[in-house]
Amino acid sequence: GEQRIPYLSPADPGFQELWDSSYAGLALRQSSALPDGLHERVQSALITLQRCGCLLRDLVRVRDRDIFTAVSRALVGQPGYTYRYLNTRLFTIPWHCEGEEGQKDEKEKPCCDSDLRDDRLLEKKQEKEKKEEEEEDSGQGCSHSSPPSSTPPPDVASLVQFNMTLINYMDPTAMTQLKEEPYYGMGKMAVGWHHDENLVPLSPVAVYSYSCEGTSKEELKKEREGLEKEEVQKEKACWRVGLKVAWDIHTPGLALPLQSGDCYYMTDDLNRTHQHCVLAGDTARFSSTHRVVQCCTGTLDYIQKRCSEALKNLHTDPEKNTKSLKSLLPSTLQHIEDIHNEVEFEWLRQYWFQGRRYARFCSWWTKPMEQMEKDWKEMERMTQLLLDVVEDENTAQENRREMADVLLNALTDRQQHRQTWRDRCQSSLAQALAAEEAPADQPYWSNEDPDMPLPFDLSEIISRVESLLWR
Secondary structure (H helix, E strand, C coil), X not given: CCCCCCEECCCXXXXXXXXXXXXXXXEEECHHHXXXXXXXXXXXXXXXXXXXXXXXXXXXXXXXEEEEEEEEEEEEECCCEEEEECCEEEECEECCCCCCCCCECCCCCECECHHHHHHHHHHHHHHXXXXXXXXXXXXXXXXCCCCCCCCCCCCCXXXXXXXXXEXXXXXXXHCCCCCECCCCCCCEEEEEEECCCCECCCXXXXXXXXXXXXXXXXXXXXXXXXXXXXXXXXXXXXXXXXXXXXXXXXXXXXXXXXXXXXXEEECCCHHHHEEEEEECCCCEEEEEEEXXXXXXXXXXXXXXXHHHHHHCCEEEECCCCEEXXXXXXXXXXXXXXXXXHHHXXXXXXXXXXXXXXXXXCECCCHHHXXXXXXXXXXXXXXXXXXXXHXXXXXXCHHHHHHHHHHHHHHHHHHHHHHHHXXXXXXXXXXXXXXXXXXXXXXXXXXXXXXCCCCCCCCHHHHHHHHHHHHC
């Protein structure tokens, strides 16, 4: 057979030495080191997620192909935050602090379903804070090995507070095809080798692991009531996290078993220098992966400010009720068209592709996205005004060519991206989803729509602008 790179598990000689020498940024906190009450509340919250249908498989894009994730998941975190991975933007279900009113919908109801608000979102926030408080203590219960070694534990939470958690669920018995781990022969993978994307450099990732016996409501109820026998759990193969040094075929891999209720932490630059995978056990498993996401371009506040920047260049004459562009500087026009494309393809279409699935039990994003679409329509108007200037024979020839060049590049990109999103929405995988989960190809309008200043299909306008540049 083909040559495998060796890997070590706790029963293997040299496991501890390998951990200390090559995987020092990995830390484990065993379930017994966390309060029983915390386990009960967090696990109840995770089961509520599953019961309410909040955990969904993502339709992601890898190498120009759409695929479903093997894992069902939801993003919970700071209101207005998003997380982007594999060409997919996830929109947070907001966590709420105790006593916090939170956003209301148009009927003055709380934005989240009461089950989620009371039983889950508050719990997740409290779990996060409790973890951090404990980690900021002396580090008791957090070790580099099992059983604990003499190595001082890392100060996991001293850098920054977590701003979101990606909650995952997978039942391996429901999966027909799980890939074998290809390099070390570690076993079936629930999640393949990867670095976590878009994290603040050197920030920790904290993962709470909860294995349960089944997925039916009856089984989940039993699990919540603690009726499962510990002996049965021990007989079944446990879940493991696998680690390897990135681009290194000489250092052995590491496979760390996870008992239900264990937490593991990736600290320092481990996520950058190493890759990790999740190896499936025999039972269903939840994980709550707390992280500090790099959100400089991924928050509602950020994109709202970008919209405001673009709309500053639109002048409305109050007497004539006509609109015009304040500045025709090519650099200004380029900036505005870039924002226009960002709003449409990084926010609106991402939201309608998957983000709106959560509107069934959380309305937090509904109003902001409606306002963003209004702003985007104004940007469509601004593009139409630019087209009018470019096609006006009275516009100075040199300026006209520069503006036409900016416009052509923006329209060409827009046309290509719209087609890509149309294809994604009409793919066989997308069409197979239930109506409430299916991607929507929005915004979409007919070319004759009187409310829209420009057609959806830009090919004819692109030809007109090209002909101007060819003169």
